[in-house]
Amino acid sequence: xxxxxxxxxxxxxxxxxxxxxxxxxxxxxxxxxxxxxxxxxxxxxxxxxxxxxxxxxxxxxxxxxxxxxxxxxxxxxxxxxxxxxxxxxxxxxxxxxxxxxxxxxxxxxxxxxxxxxxxxxxxxxxxxxxxxxxxxxxxxxxxxxxxxxxxxxxxxxxxxxxxxxxxxxxxxxxxxxxxxxxxxxxxxxxxxxxxxxxxxxxxxxxxxxxxxxxxxxxxxxxx
Amino acid sequence: xxxxxxxxxxxxxxxxxxxxxxxxxxxxxxxxxxxxxxxxxxxxxxxxxxxxxxxxxxxxxxxxxxxxxxxxxxxxxxxxxxxxxxxxxxxxxxxxxxxxxxxxxxxxx
Numbered sequence: 001x002x003x004x005x006x007x008x009x010x011x012x013x014x015x016x017x018x019x020x021x022x023x024x025x026x027x028x029x030x031x032x033x034x035x036x037x038x039x040x041x042x043x044x045x046x047x048x049x050x051x052x053x054x055x056x057x058x059x060x061x062x063x064x065x066x067x068x069x070x071x072x073x074x075x076x077x078x079x080x081x082x083x084x085x086x087x088x089x090x091x092x093x094x095x096x097x098x099x100x101x102x103x104x105x106x107x108x109x110x111x112x113x114x115x116x117x118x119x120x121x122x123x124x125x126x127x128x129x130x131x132x133x134x135x136x137x138x139x140x141x142x143x144x145x146x147x148x149x150x151x152x153x154x155x156x157x158x159x160x161x162x163x164x165x166x167x168x169x170x171x172x173x174x175x176x177x178x179x180x181x182x183x184x185x186x187x188x189x190x191x192x193x194x195x196x197x198x199x200x201x202x203x204x205x206x207x208x209x210x211x212x213x214x215x216x217x218x219x220x221x222x223x
Numbered sequence: 224x225x226x227x228x229x230x231x232x233x234x235x236x237x238x239x240x241x242x243x244x245x246x247x248x249x250x251x252x253x254x255x256x257x258x259x260x261x262x263x264x265x266x267x268x269x270x271x272x273x274x275x276x277x278x279x280x281x282x283x284x285x286x287x288x289x290x291x292x293x294x295x296x297x298x299x300x301x302x303x304x305x306x307x308x309x310x311x312x313x314x315x316x317x318x319x320x321x322x323x324x325x326x327x328x329x330x331x332x
Contacts, residue, residue: 026259027308050306051262051307081308084308086252088252088312091255130280163281164278
């Protein structure tokens with residue numbers, strides 16, 4: 001496996017546990033997120049002027065398993081609510097989003113090289129009640145040197161019906177599929193992970209582990 | 224003439240009741256998550272007439288206690304909640320305090 005593929009493999013494996021919160025929390029709301037695991041750290045900040053769109057910057061640093069290569073991506077992203085269904089005890093949403101940024105990567109043991117443009121695109125559909133959560137998400141990345149797409153399904157269950165002032169607890173199962181020739185021998189397999197999600201008031205935290213025993217932690221604030 | 228007096232009297236009584244309402248209770252569709260509640264709470268707290276806000280996901284209600292002698296028109300409430308991304312189903316006013324409504328919700332009534 002080439003070094004580039006190894007780096008991209010690290011990217012999709014760690015990305016497989018990326019949190020799947022809504023890209024727009026609420027009107028006149030700001031969302032700040034930080035996520036970290038053995039191969040990746042990512043920070044995002046989105047401001048939503050209305051309930052149907054938000055925008056903001058993000059930064060991601062990826063490190064290969066052998067620590068020999070790094071990639072840094074800085075980007076701006078626009079999120080758009082295409083459609084929302086408000087039901088008496090449920091809500092469904094369809095989001096679309098896109099962005100552009102620059103990526104710099106190292107050679108083996110070297111410094112970060114010249115930057116190149118990266119385009120990010122994707123969409124998300126979700127449906128939730130107070131005890132059931134389902135979502136489907138597609139994330140794509142395209143640059144002159146790489147292109148891939150990640151598709152994710154999440155199913156969540158809350159053991160009790162939380163109210164606004166309660167601590168909300170969710171257990172989630174996640175399956176993810178990759179395209180772009182990133183995962184060689186596992187190309188046709190689904191990545192599987194289990195997560196626990198907790199939130200109370202403006203704070204959201206998530207902890208997960210996949211079948212490769214890679215863990216991740218994410219924290220998010222909405223205000 | 225009697226009909227006119229009755230209508231005027233009824234209107235006066237209804238207007239008085241509305242003017243004395245302590246709390247507005249709004250039933251909302253799509254209110255299922257903490258972010259939903261947080262967004263609506265923020266919108267309601269931004270109103271000049273609002274004293275406190277209580278949101279119940281279980282009962283799908285947003286309760287707004289009003290400052291003395293103040294009110295928020297129904298059209299304004301609908302606009303604010305629609306602008307937050309949700310659907311207003313019912314708006315009702317009462318003399319119950321927010322604490323009473325909170326206790327009623329907690330008791331599951």
